[in-house]
Amino acid sequence: MRTSGSTHLxxxxxxxxIALAITGGCRSETRPxxxxxxxxxxxxxxxxxxxxxxxxxxxxxxxxxxxDYGIALRExxxxxxxxxxxxxxxxxxxxxxxxxxGSRMPAAMSRGEIEVGLGGIPAVxxxxxxxxxxxxxxxxQTDGDMLVMQKESPVTDWPSFVAAAxxxxxxxxxxxxxxxxxxxxVFERALVAEGIAYGYDASDTQxxxxxxNFGSEKxxxxxxxxxxxxxxxMNQPGVAVAVDKGLGKVVAQLRDLPPKGKWVDHPCCCVxxxxxxxxxxxxxxxxxxxxxxLSSELINADQDxxxxxxxxxxxYSKDVERASVPTIxxxxxxxxxxxxxxxxxxxxxxxxxxxxxxxxxxTPDEFVSDMLSLDLCRQAADELRQKGLLKRP
Amino acid sequence: MKPNRLTIRVAxxxxxxxxxxLVWHLASARSVVVPSVASVVGVLAHPFREPPSLDxxxxxGGALVSILRVACGFALAAxxxxxxxxxxxxxxxxxxxxxxxxxxxxxxxxxxxxxxxIIVFGLSSPATALCGDEAWRWGLLDQIRxxxxxxxxxxxxxxxVLNTAAGAAGVRDxxxxxxxVLGASGRQVLTKVVLPSAAPSIMTGLRVGGGIAWRVIIxxxxxxGTRGGLGYMITTAHEQAxxxxxxxxxxxxxxxxxxxxGLLRLAALRAGRWQVKER
Amino acid sequence: MNDTIRxxxxxxxxxxxxxxxxxxxxxxxxxxxxxxLTCVVGPSxxxxxTLLRLAAGIESPTxxRVLVEGQPVTGPPDGIALVSQEGDLLxxxxxxxxxxxxxxxxxxxxxxxxxxxRDMLRRVHLPAAVERSYAHELSGGxxxxxxxxxxxxxxxxxxxxxxxxxSLDEPxxxxxxxxxxxxxxxxxxxxxxxxxxxxxEAVFLADRVVVMTFARTVADIPVxxxxxxxxxxxxxxxxxLQVREAFTAHAxxxx
Numbered sequence: 001m002r003t004s005g006s007t008h009l010x011x012x013x014x015x016x017x018i019a020l021a022i023t024g025g026c027r028s029e030t031r032p033x034x035x036x037x038x039x040x041x042x043x044x045x046x047x048x049x050x051x052x053x054x055x056x057x058x059x060x061x062x063x064x065x066x067x068d069y070g071i072a073l074r075e076x077x078x079x080x081x082x083x084x085x086x087x088x089x090x091x092x093x094x095x096x097x098x099x100x101x102g103s104r105m106p107a108a109m110s111r112g113e114i115e116v117g118l119g120g121i122p123a124v125x126x127x128x129x130x131x132x133x134x135x136x137x138x139x140x141q142t143d144g145d146m147l148v149m150q151k152e153s154p155v156t157d158w159p160s161f162v163a164a165a166x167x168x169x170x171x172x173x174x175x176x177x178x179x180x181x182x183x184x185x186v187f188e189r190a191l192v193a194e195g196i197a198y199g200y201d202a203s204d205t206q207x208x209x210x211x212x213n214f215g216s217e218k219x220x221x222x223x224x225x226x227x228x229x230x231x232x233x234m235n236q237p238g239v240a241v242a243v244d245k246g247l248g249k250v251v252a253q254l255r256d257l258p259p260k261g262k263w264v265d266h267p268c269c270c271v272x273x274x275x276x277x278x279x280x281x282x283x284x285x286x287x288x289x290x291x292x293x294l295s296s297e298l299i300n301a302d303q304d305x306x307x308x309x310x311x312x313x314x315x316y317s318k319d320v321e322r323a324s325v326p327t328i329x330x331x332x333x334x335x336x337x338x339x340x341x342x343x344x345x346x347x348x349x350x351x352x353x354x355x356x357x358x359x360x361x362x363t364p365d366e367f368v369s370d371m372l373s374l375d376l377c378r379q380a381a382d383e384l385r386q387k388g389l390l391k392r393p
Numbered sequence: 394m395k396p397n398r399l400t401i402r403v404a405x406x407x408x409x410x411x412x413x414x415l416v417w418h419l420a421s422a423r424s425v426v427v428p429s430v431a432s433v434v435g436v437l438a439h440p441f442r443e444p445p446s447l448d449x450x451x452x453x454g455g456a457l458v459s460i461l462r463v464a465c466g467f468a469l470a471a472x473x474x475x476x477x478x479x480x481x482x483x484x485x486x487x488x489x490x491x492x493x494x495x496x497x498x499x500x501x502x503x504x505x506x507x508x509x510x511i512i513v514f515g516l517s518s519p520a521t522a523l524c525g526d527e528a529w530r531w532g533l534l535d536q537i538r539x540x541x542x543x544x545x546x547x548x549x550x551x552x553x554v555l556n557t558a559a560g561a562a563g564v565r566d567x568x569x570x571x572x573x574v575l576g577a578s579g580r581q582v583l584t585k586v587v588l589p590s591a592a593p594s595i596m597t598g599l600r601v602g603g604g605i606a607w608r609v610i611i612x613x614x615x616x617x618g619t620r621g622g623l624g625y626m627i628t629t630a631h632e633q634a635x636x637x638x639x640x641x642x643x644x645x646x647x648x649x650x651x652x653x654x655g656l657l658r659l660a661a662l663r664a665g666r667w668q669v670k671e672r
Numbered sequence: 673m674n675d676t677i678r679x680x681x682x683x684x685x686x687x688x689x690x691x692x693x694x695x696x697x698x699x700x701x702x703x704x705x706x707x708x709l710t711c712v713v714g715p716s717x718x719x720x721x722t723l724l725r726l727a728a729g730i731e732s733p734t735x736x737r738v739l740v741e742g743q744p745v746t747g748p749p750d751g752i753a754l755v756s757q758e759g760d761l762l763x764x765x766x767x768x769x770x771x772x773x774x775x776x777x778x779x780x781x782x783x784x785x786x787x788x789x790r791d792m793l794r795r796v797h798l799p800a801a802v803e804r805s806y807a808h809e810l811s812g813g814x815x816x817x818x819x820x821x822x823x824x825x826x827x828x829x830x831x832x833x834x835x836x837x838x839s840l841d842e843p844x845x846x847x848x849x850x851x852x853x854x855x856x857x858x859x860x861x862x863x864x865x866x867x868x869x870x871x872x873e874a875v876f877l878a879d880r881v882v883v884m885t886f887a888r889t890v891a892d893i894p895v896x897x898x899x900x901x902x903x904x905x906x907x908x909x910x911x912x913l914q915v916r917e918a919f920t921a922h923a924x925x926x927x
Binding site: 567568570571572573574575576577581585586589590592666667668 | 728729730747748750752753754756758760762763764765773774776777778806807808822826
Binding site for chain 2: 041077079080081095097098107108111112113218219221222225241242245246247313314315316317
């Protein structure tokens with residue numbers, strides 16, 4: 001039987017598709033770059049929203065950084081590949097990989113897909129607790145977590161929320177993003193401090209606040225629109241997006257929740273790395289930290305620029321970023337306040353027995369000294385100060 | 394003048410989509426989550442434009458990536474499943490060996506394998522396999538992640554095996570003997586009798602497998618590390634509350650799925666032409 | 673002795689789930705001389721189809737051996753062709769491709785085998801338009817003609833025919849019998865082993881009629897009437913009666 005015409009067509013299509021795949025996407029527009037034989041590639045995982053703005057500002061403002069600071073990220077491929085250049089030396093080639101939030105980042109690091117990760121502290125520590133050789137090497141940002149309630153809700157602030165929760169009648173349903181999300185943990189401790197019974201089971205008559213998981217990839221918006229929840233606790237920019245869509249109002253910043261003062265500057269995201277990376281590429285990591293420190297300073301000094309960069313990178317609208325960025329504190333140096341926040345956080349996790357492995361029995365001090373590896377960060381800050389690049393003393 | 398049959402048919406076929414459109418329009422007026430028809434049309438009208446309010450490639454780019462992934466996974470599945478199916482259909486030992494596993498594995502949703510696939514393959518792709526750190530230069534090739542291919546393969550493989558085996562088992566001995574008597578070698582029996590005889594069943598398997606492959610890709614692309622594909626677009630659109638992109642993606646997914654099924658159905662008809670009127 | 677086909681004390685046993693061991697052939701010996709048309713006649717189920725399948729090499733005997741052209745048969749031998757009752761045309765191939773199948777298997781070029789196939793279709797008196805049809809579009813008689821054409825197209829030295837005209841109506845059957853004889857006469861002297869349950873067909877066609885009853889042969893009757901044979905002639909009728917007598921004499925043994 002002769003090969004039929006349709007077989008020829010199918011074969012041709014198959015080869016065509018393969019040829020397209022290989023040629024169509026390869027050798028995309030790139031600028032001529034430095035010799036890339038010996039330069040090590042460091043893959044940096046990030047989440048893609050404005051908590052990691054320090055990285056994005058540095059990436060988008062490479063020219064300014066080079067001009068003003070002498071250390072910069074030089075774009076090779078937008079949003080994906082950058083050369084980390086200090087003076088005339090290329091310290092490393094950075095591959096930025098949007099791995100996602102929560103436990104996705106440490107999971108990727110544990111699989112060897114990234115060497116450095118930007119992400120939420122609880123997830124990183126959980127993996128370290130399980131035995132992964134991760135270290136937190138720098139703060140990234142704090143705050144930026146809110147409690148949002150339905151627009152027509154009588155609740156307007158924390159005291160009125162507490163009152164509403166204590167009132168008889170049906171319990172309040174509050175959504176959260178993930179079991180170990182910072183916002184949720186802080187919120188829970190606040191409820192405990194107020195003596196409000198909370199739980200996950202709506203049928204339990206004792207519960208005054210029911211926590212509802214809306215999943216880390218989905219957003220609270222559908223549940224807010226259908227009134228399935230009365231409110232939610234979440235990080236920016238999720239809060240700003242919901243408010244921007246007219247689906248809620250911010251009633252409290254989680255930093256203000258009781259116990260009073262405990263959650264100010266509560267750590268949210270950090271920069272973490274594998275022990276191996278720290279051992280093998282300290283200079284490159286230090287250079288990256290320098291860039292992030294400078295970037296945070298820039299963000300704090302020029303909010304308009306920060307908002308513009310945030311919008312350009314994340315593709316959230318400028319309105320959303322304008323509502324979101326100012327509520328986030330970008331910190332890339334281990335200040336005393338941040339360290340205190342870490343200790344507080346370690347205490348809390350101990351109280352709720354979050355860790356069952358390496359840190360199960362650790363005291364907050366032990367935890368901090370073991371989990372954090374801040375030498376490179378401090379060195380980076382010192383070197384910048386010596387050059388007079390840091391305005392903050 | 395009475396309207397002719399074609400007009401009636403077209404009119405009837407259009408009723409449901411129009412009703413859906415109406416309901417959609419009404420719903421969007423009172424909802425934040427449901428985007429307006431106009432906004433979705435706006436997205437569809439500019440398939441090559443990079444979305445201004447979404448961290449993703451253009452709609453056409455996303456479609457291309459998804460199609461390529463499905464094509465690779467599905468092609469791999471067909472290439473591996475057809476020989477296995479033929480073996481299972483023609484050899485008792487193979488059948489006893491493999492049938493229970495195939496039947497059992499088939500009922501497991503391929504997406505359930507995704508975490509395992511991530512652990513095994515991570516973010517690797519043909520590009521990373523070929524040129525490691527420089528993989529990012531190979532745009533599309535780097536987007537074809539092995540983990541996603543594996544999941545698609547898992548989804549399409551088993552129905553193709555099962556249907557191929559059924560077709561192979563159903564080959565009439567008389568046909569095989571006729572060829573053997575005329576001097577056909579084992580390989581010739583396979584290519585000239587078994588394969589063409591089993592072709593309609595194989596095509597059925599391919600059709601089922603193809604449908605599953607396309608449905609799976611959307612969910613598989615939710616997983617991390619990739620910035621391309623229609624599934625990624627939907628997830629990100631939900632995250633960033635740019636729902637018009639989610640809706641537009643869904644429409645594109647439906648259209649492509651329809652086209653894919655239509656193509657496979659056409660191929661199935663051609664392969665089974667001789668079967669149609671067999672008494 | 674110029675025996676193209678030899679069955680030497682063959683026995684064939686089938687194990688069926690319903691009836692246990694069934695002996696289709698018991699210690700049967702038979703030889704077919706080169707260039708002769710031998711007919712095997714017997715009631716349904718007497719094992720004559722098994723005989724052909726053994727000669728064709730698609731089954732092997734439980735005991736004894738089969739030789740074709742002096743070589744023991746271990747698989748389908750060279751130079752044979754089989755025409756069966758249902759035609760066994762490959763339904764996904766058009767008529768021309770079916771007819772050319774044997775040549776295709778042998779690697780003959782597409783043009784040459786197309787030519788030969790068309791030639792063969794002509795010789796079995798099929799119109800040229802038929803060549804693009806599928807098997808299911810043809811009548812029974814046409815299908816059998818195609819089957820015959822396919823067998824002959826392969827240029828066999830031995831032709832095995834298993835009740836090829838049984839499912840056809842009488843006029844068509846008579847037509848095809850005549851055509852077979854014409855083709856055979858115009859060919860290179862093939863050896864034909866023709867199985868049938870019709871005594872009349874056997875007498876019309878054969879140089880020699882072998883009567884079979886269950887699992888064995890019981891008579892071997894030469895037919896020396898010159899061809900073309902007249903069914904109504906006395907010699908024909910005599911031969912017919914002779915065969916029939918041998919047939920019925922052993923018919924009681926079938927039980």
